[in-house]
Amino acid sequence: MDGIAGQKSSLTWAVNISVFVMVVLWLIPTVGLLVSSFRTPDQIARTGWWDAAFPVKQAFRTEASMDSLKQAADGSWVFTGNVLKDGHNKLSGADAVSAFGISGFKPAEFAPGKTAKMRDGSLLTVKRDGSFTVTQTDKPEYAPRIYFQVAVPPSLTLQNYREVLFADGMGQAFINTFTVTIPATIIPILIAAFAAYALAWMDFPGRGLLIAAIVGLLVVPLQLALVPLLRLHQDVGIGQSFLGIWFAHTGFGLPLAIYLLRNYMVGLPRDIIESAKVDGATDFQVFRRIVLPLSFPALASFAIFQFLWTWNDLLVAKVFLPANTDTKVMTVKIADDLLGSRGGDWGVLASAAFVSIAVPLIVFFALQKYLVRGLLAGSVK
Amino acid sequence: MSPLLQGAITIVLGVGGCVAYFYLSNILLDTVIFPARGRDPGRNINRANMVRPWLFLAPAIFAAGLYLAYPVFGSFYRSLFNRDGNQFIGAGNYFALWGDPAFRRALLNNFLWVLVVPAAATFLGLLAAQLTDRLRWGNIAKSLIFMPMAISFVGASLIWKFVYANNSQIGLINAIRAWLGFGAPIDPLQIPFWNNFFLMVILIWIQTGFAMVILSAALRGIPEETVEAAVIDGANPFQIFFRIKVPQIMPTIMVVWTTITILVLKIFDIVYTTTGGNFGTQILPSYMMSYMFRDDGRATAVAMVIMVVVLPVMVWNIVQARKELR
Structure with missing residues (x-):
């Protein structure tokens, strides 16, 4: 009934907008389900599906490898490695550490490149590219744990x-x-x-x-x-x-x-x-x-x-x-x-x-x- | 035998059997029982034509009678017996139901559903029909609002679980609450009384599209002259809608309303998959399912109560249909 006089314009906008809002409201639940079905349980637990298109900052934990332990020239013991490449965390696509930490409670306490003092006195440095060194004076008996945070890029999976x-x-x-x-x-x-x-x-x-x-x-x-x-x-x-x-x-x-x-x-x-x-x-x-x-x-x-x-x-x-x-x-x-x-x-x-x-x-x-x-x-x- | 193969055989046998029945019974009628020859062919043809409708109707009457008409009496009869079905207890099951607070709760909730869902779905459907009517992308919009009709109630309940989840990283409601700065996440499906309405939203979401499609066709059927006359008389769009259009499509609105009402009284899926009837959300169909396989006497008694609630709508439908026939 477009042609009827006196039924024009001012209302048209209101109608367009309200129909649009209604359609969006009707679609949102289904879209949410569809998006969620392509996300890993980790992603679902950490961010809502509405954030699925953005990188997610996720915290991980890794251990330095005892194999990398070497004694430096000054007599201190040094672990080296790369948190992004070593270990079993699946970090495909992530190429930068956004923060690191020394405890599970604060996995993002320090900025990359800084040096943190761990509880047993050893010094931990994690660089942006993931490489790290742990230095301590006495010969360590166990491998130190490293916590770090990575912005995992959005990814969809058929795993579910x-x-x-x-x-x-x-x-x-x-x-x-x-x-x-x-x-x-x-x-x-x-x-x-x-x-x-x-x-x-x-x-x-x-x-x-x-x-x-x-x-x-x-x-x-x-x-x-x-x-x-x-x-x-x-x-x-x-x-x-x-x-x-x-x-x-x-x-x-x-x-x-x-x-x-x-x-x-x-x-x-x-x-x-x-x-x-x-x-x-x-x-x-x-x-x-x-x-x-x-x-x-x-x-x-x-x-x-x-x-x-x-x-x-x-x-x-x-x-x-x-x-x-x-x-x-x-x-x-x-x-x-x-x-x-x-x-x-x-x-x-x-x-x-x-x-x-x-x-x-x-x-x-x-x-x-x-x-x-x-x-x-x-x-x- | 694999179920798929069994299915294929059933299709062949079922379809073949039906066709064979209709074909052979007609031949039998025309050539053997009342052949169009002999002393009085005219009378035989007339007789054959009197029998033929019943040949066409027989399988349908048998199946519908057995699966829908007989159960009304079968259920009533069964509801007069105890749990094991070996002892007649009269109205015992009905008294027991009335004494059960959960039953009264379910009855009350069901009345809420019957009041709210048809009204809301019809209203929203009417709104959507009227608004999309003039839009260039109206058909796409309609199609998207109509879409939930294709989704199972189980699927829809699961979809809405993602909206209601008790976690601000999953549930949309809690995410919005967190964004607005409210405290800890809540579980909307555990809020007493109001959770019923959250469940109703799911069915309204599904049924609005149905109402919209039918009402939209009805709106299109309104004679243009009535609207034009109103425009010339200076009516504004709201007056045109409420005073000119709505009264003209009132019969269709009633049909939509009653259809959704019937549906509300049958649906147990939503309550069953979301809350399982807990937190005071039980309705009659889901209450019945809680007795199914455990106490047939009680279950059939609940089914009879549902039937009694449906009865007025059934009578109204029949009266309408008879009016149309005349």
């Missing part, structure tokens, strides 16, 4: 992802999620399409009642179904299994599928269907040759819904799948395993979460058009 996918069993859970999702998406579509056609284009007594029943079933809380159906599954021998969860998702998804597809099919042009019938097509032929191809957008939008719903589901998976590692889906894995055992390991949690939301996000952004269409078919007339 590797750990999550291969060590923590998320890889298996990922496959399980797919295994649950694909049949649970395809089968209800087929069943619902026939039912929707009958409700939309066939005349029979009780049709209105059935449609009302479908609308009613749309809102039945799944919680009701859990206990009686699990019992039923156990009685007929399915128990907790993939087969059981496929049936369950099929049943739970049907009302929405029928509702969406019927709403769409009712809107198809009457002429086409009636002329086909006049030409002698049976209902089955009309359905297969005309209604089904024309309903593709609605089929696609329900498929996306059902896919997202089954992929993201926690409740049904917890109840209808056995609780062992071989069959856990990702949501259960994250909620029950990782949050419990890895509660403090933020990097692993973040990458696990991202592995689980990556596929839905791809589906979402690739097929958003159909998703929106389906939503509208379901609620706006």
Whole structure:
């Protein structure tokens, strides 16, 4: 409505800014998760993800090597070495010491190049390039400890992802999620399409009642179904299994599928269907040759819904799948395993979460058009 | 057998079985039971056409009936029995629930959720729909606000754990507090009463996009003339929005509102993954899960309570749908 007089300029800025603020607010949590998933536990513990693009000053500890001990000409004993290159600290990319110290409490007490007196009287000097000397008069029996601080440049790592996918069993859970999702998406579509056609284009007594029943079933809380159906599954021998969860998702998804597809099919042009019938097509032929191809957008939008719903589901998976590692889906894995055992390991949690939301996000952004269409078919007339 | 292979076989069998059922049952109906020949072909065709809808509907009615309608009665029946299911105790489970402070807490919290989440999500969605409507980059903005819809509740809870973390190096809230100079970090999810609202924020964050998409379509459907007439009469943008546009899309607002309300009554994931129902954040669905696998009688009783809470919305939905049919 750009062209309407009197609705110009002064408000436009306010609108632009407020939408921008809203979008940023909506994005920040997800961005935080994404950034955190690429950071090492050390980085996460030391600075917030919002600082991920800046160098982090990190303190390290190292020990002078006894091998480097030599007696100088004046009789004093000297350790030499380089804090950045020796030892086991992984300091790739860091090339300057920003400060050093002689105790763990104050690892950054002295500027590089200065000389510090250690508790046992020996003198420590660490230069900016990391080289150090420790001088003392008596022959030392142990290697002195050196604390130093380095600005570690920002770096991203795939370590968390590797750990999550291969060590923590998320890889298996990922496959399980797919295994649950694909049949649970395809089968209800087929069943619902026939039912929707009958409700939309066939005349029979009780049709209105059935449609009302479908609308009613749309809102039945799944919680009701859990206990009686699990019992039923156990009685007929399915128990907790993939087969059981496929049936369950099929049943739970049907009302929405029928509702969406019927709403769409009712809107198809009457002429086409009636002329086909006049030409002698049976209902089955009309359905297969005309209604089904024309309903593709609605089929696609329900498929996306059902896919997202089954992929993201926690409740049904917890109840209808056995609780062992071989069959856990990702949501259960994250909620029950990782949050419990890895509660403090933020990097692993973040990458696990991202592995689980990556596929839905791809589906979402690739097929958003159909998703929106389906939503509208379901609620706006 | 590997689950993947099992899945592939299920797809083939399921799809093939469905197609075969529909195809064969039609042929059977047309050629064997009521063939269009013999003494009275016309009557047979009519009969076949009376049966056919039920052939098309049968699998759906069976599945939806078994998985959604039967449980309403099955759960009610089960809720009248004790923990092991071998002794009839009447309303015993319901009395026990009422006597449990945790249940009353959950009920109260659930009412809070039902009051706050649909209202906030609908309001924010309406705001976003109206604001993005005129923008050149409106579609991108919408798409980004809509995005959380694709994220699982578990994923969303984890995302927000990073916002609420009790550590000013991880949690955004505590980082802002530290930056503003407040003292030690706090855990927002342990602040009594208010933690409920922090959890609601997660669901509002997810559902705003849903509300926005639908309301945005509704706003576009408003006849231009009504807005133009208001402009000519000198209405300011706020008056146009609240007095002209909002009343016209009221039915859609109600649909969005009730849809989100239903969702709120089903979601246990958020509470389960963030606080596990501790710190006074229990709601009915998560309270039910705490009894699931332990005491089926109690669990089904909680499910029935949820059903009773949902009932008014269900009735309203059906009434609306019947109006549309006419």
